Amino acid sequence: xxxxxxxxxxxxxxxxxxxxxxxxxxxxxxxxxxxxxxxxxxxxxxxxxxxxxxxxxxxxxxxxxxxxxxxxxxxxxxxxxxxxxxxxxxxxxxxxxxxxxxx
Numbered sequence: 001x002x003x004x005x006x007x008x009x010x011x012x013x014x015x016x017x018x019x020x021x022x023x024x025x026x027x028x029x030x031x032x033x034x035x036x037x038x039x040x041x042x043x044x045x046x047x048x049x050x051x052x053x054x055x056x057x058x059x060x061x062x063x064x065x066x067x068x069x070x071x072x073x074x075x076x077x078x079x080x081x082x083x084x085x086x087x088x089x090x091x092x093x094x095x096x097x098x099x100x101x102x103x
Contacts, residue, residue, distance in 0.1 A: 009038050014043030025053045032060040032087075039069035045075040054081050061090040069097025077103060 014036065014056070029051075031044070042063065059072065070090060076083070088101065 002089040007039060010040045011043045014040050018044050018047045021047060022050070026051055027053055028056045028058075029054060030056075030058040031062065032058050033062070035061075035063050037063040038065060038071060041068045041071040041075075045071055046082065048072065048075040049079045052080050052082075055083060057083055057084040057086075058085075058087040059091070060087055064093065064097065066086070066092075066094045066096035066100075069093040070100045071086075071102035073097075073103065 029059075032066065034040070036043075040062070050055075050077070069088070072088075086101070091097070093101070
């Protein structure tokens with residue numbers, strides 16, 4: 001959905017997606033293969049903080065890097081989500097990102 005967009009377009013596009021999902025009882029969210037990196041995480045971390053019904057989160061191959069991984073992990077820690085499945089492969093989390101998720 002976001003691969004062909006300019007980096008500057010990502011936050012607004014993801015914000016619109018989050019607005020559309022707000023208040024819905026979402027159990028499964030797959031944002032994989034979108035190459036939005038840390039800049040995109042800023043737009044959907046509010047959804048992670050405010051979606052207590054979420055059980056499966058798939059954010060594979062998005063170029064999160066350590067910074068984006070830290071942002072996602074922090075949002076999950078600040079929420080009351082009880083994830084059953086978290087899939088974050090192919091994001092180059094490095095040690096810093098992996099340590100954040102281990103918390």
